[in-house]
Structure formats: structure tokens, C-alpha cells
Amino acid sequence: MSLVEIPGSKSVTARALFLAAAADGVTTLSRPLVSDDTEGFAEGLRTLGYDVLREPAAWRITGRPQGPGADGAEVFCRDGATTARFLPALVAAGRGTFHFDASAQMRRRPLAPLTGALRDLGVEVTHHEREGHHPLSVRTGGVEGGEVVLDAGLSSQYLTALLLLGPLTRTGLRIRVTDLVSAPYVEITLAMMRSFGVEVRRTGDVFEVPAGGYTATAYPVEPDASTASYFFAAAALTGRTVTVPGLGRGALQGDLRFVEVLERLGAEVQIGADATTVTGRELRGGTVHMRDISDTMPTLAAIAPFAAAPIRIEDVYNTRVKECDRLEACAQNLRRQGVDVATGRDWIEIRPGTPKAVEIETHGDHRIVMSFAVAGLRTPGTTFDDPGCVRKTFPGFHQAFAAWARQHEG
Structure with missing residues (x-):
């Protein structure tokens, strides 16, 4: 028999970085994955004005519940789908104009269901080359909240981005999903939101996310x-x-x-x-x-x-x-x-x-x-x-x- 130590989960690390950045207080992530994707996510947060301190066994993130501190920031998302999809949702809850681009590989991957939902919530999203793809800009004064319909049949990350955004809106979100792939990844999101103080209520294909924000915590990242x-x-x-x-x-x-x-x-x-x-x-x-x-x-x-x-x-x-x-x-x-x-x-x-x-x-x-x-x-x-x-x-x-x-x- 052989015992294999596996690095931390990419999916958990990315969600934890979003939650920590949005939370009130300082969050410590133990054993986060250190890879191009997660380093790109952390770099994106720093570009947006968040304080991310990386140490060998843990990362410490000081949250900004009010949103990014760097109006006009230009974020390069590399190849990271979580970076490219989650960060535009994070900045939507703040104030200012924020610009995003990504690698040629990531530019090919679709964003339209997510950016369409953000527009339905009153956020101004501009795709600069191909509609529904990076590069894009987000101009926002925060999100009031309300109801939105989402097709997550190509990626569950669209739904995760909106779920993570929900507590940062002024009145909460009610998300009705018409199709969903990779449903277990949504369960990861819901469980992690719970760890940061938010309980999402699900009734069939409808997710109700309360307003009120997140609370910082110490969070261990499980193996991938x-x-x-x-x-x-x-x-x-x-x-x-x-x-x-x-x-x-x-x-x-x-x-x-x-x-x-x-x-x-x-x-x-x-x-x-x-x-x-x-x-x-x-x-x-x-x-x-x-x-x-x-x-x-x-x-x-x-x-x-x-x-x-x-x-x-x-x-x-x-x-x-x-x-x-x-x-x-x-x-x-x-x-x-x-x-x-x-x-x-x-x-x-x-x-x-x-x-x-x-x-x-x-x-x-x-x-x-x-x-x-x-x-x-x-x-x-x-x-x-x-x-x-x-x-x-x-x-x-x-x-x-x-x-x-x-x-x-x-």
C-alpha cells in the first residue's frame, strides 16, 4: 500500500479566496493550493486592492466587505476559469469600473450566462471583443439584489459566482436555475458559504441567498x-x-x-x-x-x-x-x-x-x-x-x- 499526499483543492481554494476577500475580518487559509490558477486569483485580488499575505503553510486575507479598493484596476486572469468568472462577480458588489482580460485559452471559454445575469441585476458589463467572452469591463455602484434566471448547463461556476455575490447585495438574491451541470461543485459552494456565516435556502431549482455579508474565519483547505x-x-x-x-x-x-x-x-x-x-x-x-x-x-x-x-x-x-x-x-x-x-x-x-x-x-x-x-x-x-x-x-x-x-x- 502507498500513502499519497495530495495538494489542496483548487475549487476550495478559489472559493475560499473570494469568501475571505468579501468577509469582515482576517481569514486564514491553511494548506491552500499553490498553482498558477490560485496564484492568479490571489494576484487578481491584490490588483483590486485586497491585502493577501502568503506564507508557506497558510494565506491570510484581510476582507473588504465594501468591495475593491482600486477603482480602474486591470486584472489579468491567466488561464483560470474561477478567476475569470468569480472576480467580475466580486467587483460587481463594489463601486467603480474594473477591467478584466485572460489568456487566449480562457478568452475562448464562454461567460455569457454569468455576464447576462449580472446585467439583469443592473451591473454594466461591456465585452470588448467577442460578446460573452473576455476581455470585459464591469462598471458598478453595487447590486440591489432581486430575482435572476440563470442557465448553468455549461458550467456550475456561473451559479457559484452568483451565489457568492448574493450576501454582498443590498437585499439578497433569488436565483432560478434552468439547467445545471456539475452539481456537486455547487454543494461545495453552499457548504463553504455556511462556514463563512451564510445559509442559502434551496427549494428545487431556486436558491435564495440572504443579504448581510460574510464573517472571516480560519479555513482548512482539503486535498484536491x-x-x-x-x-x-x-x-x-x-x-x-x-x-x-x-x-x-x-x-x-x-x-x-x-x-x-x-x-x-x-x-x-x-x-x-x-x-x-x-x-x-x-x-x-x-x-x-x-x-x-x-x-x-x-x-x-x-x-x-x-x-x-x-x-x-x-x-x-x-x-x-x-x-x-x-x-x-x-x-x-x-x-x-x-x-x-x-x-x-x-x-x-x-x-x-x-x-x-x-x-x-x-x-x-x-x-x-x-x-x-x-x-x-x-x-x-x-x-x-x-x-x-x-x-x-x-x-x-x-x-x-x-x-x-x-x-x-x-
Whole structure:
């Protein structure tokens, strides 16, 4: 058995940074993820006039319930979707004009449902090039509140941004959602808002968020469940046993449900109070629905050729509008490896085969790299055209994974 320490959750770190910036008082985040995405979020807060003190094991953020202190600030969001979607919502509650831009990759990703909702709430949002995309400016005198209708069928981050904004409005928000993908990420948001003193009431597809603001707190960041998926998949693929501490029955992140998928496909899984263990057995085929845990779709797709029967992954259309079209990127790379693959609008089916070693086309997507690195345990010689893009969420991935693999060889 091997014990694997996983870096802090990207999703939790980003939400905690927003909440800490908006809260009354000083918040201490312990074990936050240090990566390009989270550093970009913290840098964006500093650009907006927030005090963010980074120490090795903790970050301290002094909240500004009144909003940003740097009217006219220009924020570059890098590749970070949470930065690019959450910060415009944060500044909407303040006063002034704020400008946002992002990398070419992030400029391609859609924002229209969120910025449309902000406009419906009276915020002036200007898209400077392509409507519904970065770059953009937000001109605001604060948000009164009220009711808004939102389509979160492409990303749950649109809903999270509005939920986080709600307590900063003058009268609160009532959000009616017409479609929602990756629902477990919304549960993370609601649980974290509760930790900062706000209780959201949900009735079906309607979320009622009270006004009143947030209260600073000490907040520990749990390990990243999406990152853990690569080590769980490695166990499933190699017959080893992997235990990840810090992710157990009380974990916030829905992506821990990836181990349930592995269990259905033959792995042995034990979820304890504060740790999860996966032991590999023969990988079976089957059909799985991954709408709510779609960030782990590439993890399963990459190892699927080693199953005894075809694996079909369904209801993952939203993976087409991530850092790249992940569904198509997985299909193309698997075909280049000589694997028989079929795809549709929102599904991919991978048939058993023996993948050959090729250079994986990553499309600058960290999850493509990490997923095919797992499969590389059974396909020696696999390389990547951009291995460094893992810095987005796990800068030390290659070293950590190589160390795990060496331990396995020993």
C-alpha cells in the first residue's frame, strides 16, 4: 500500500479566496493550493486592492466587505476559469469600473450566462471583443439584489459566482436555475458559504441567498479530489493499493465519487472517515454517466483501453468547453495510440486495445497531461508536447507521479 499526499483543492481554494476577500475580518487559509490558477486569483485580488499575505503553510486575507479598493484596476486572469468568472462577480458588489482580460485559452471559454445575469441585476458589463467572452469591463455602484434566471448547463461556476455575490447585495438574491451541470461543485459552494456565516435556502431549482455579508474565519483547505483521481486510477490500472488521507466521507468535493466509478468497473474501494483507499483489480467494461464529475472524464478515458470490455462515458458535453474540447482531445489521442474510439455530442466509447507510445497532444490542458501520464504506466515511452501545463493545478505532478511509479517498481 502507498500513502499519497495530495495538494489542496483548487475549487476550495478559489472559493475560499473570494469568501475571505468579501468577509469582515482576517481569514486564514491553511494548506491552500499553490498553482498558477490560485496564484492568479490571489494576484487578481491584490490588483483590486485586497491585502493577501502568503506564507508557506497558510494565506491570510484581510476582507473588504465594501468591495475593491482600486477603482480602474486591470486584472489579468491567466488561464483560470474561477478567476475569470468569480472576480467580475466580486467587483460587481463594489463601486467603480474594473477591467478584466485572460489568456487566449480562457478568452475562448464562454461567460455569457454569468455576464447576462449580472446585467439583469443592473451591473454594466461591456465585452470588448467577442460578446460573452473576455476581455470585459464591469462598471458598478453595487447590486440591489432581486430575482435572476440563470442557465448553468455549461458550467456550475456561473451559479457559484452568483451565489457568492448574493450576501454582498443590498437585499439578497433569488436565483432560478434552468439547467445545471456539475452539481456537486455547487454543494461545495453552499457548504463553504455556511462556514463563512451564510445559509442559502434551496427549494428545487431556486436558491435564495440572504443579504448581510460574510464573517472571516480560519479555513482548512482539503486535498484536491480531481488530482487524487490520477493516483486512484493508477491503482486501478496497476493492481496496487493507494490511500489518500484527508479525503473521506465528510469531503466536500463531488469528484471523490470517481472512486465509485472505479468500483463499478472492478476496483476495490474503501471510503473511511478521513481517507479513501483504492485497490486495483481487473478493469471491467461498462457504461458510466459522469455529468456531475466530468473533470475526471479524461482520467477514465485514458485508462479505458486496458479494460476487458468497452467503456462508454455518457453525459459529458460540458467537457467540450473546458480548457480544450476534452472529449475530442481524448478521442484523438487514443486514436493516435491505435485505440478504437467512437464519439457523439456528449459521449465517448473506448474499446479494449494495446495503446502504442506516442507524443500526446495536450492542447495546453493540464488534465489531458495527467490522465495520459496515468495510462503511460502501461505504455512506456509516452511523451507530451506541453508537459509543463500541469502548473495550472499541480506544478509538482510529474515529480510526484514519477516518485510513485518508482516506488511501485521497487
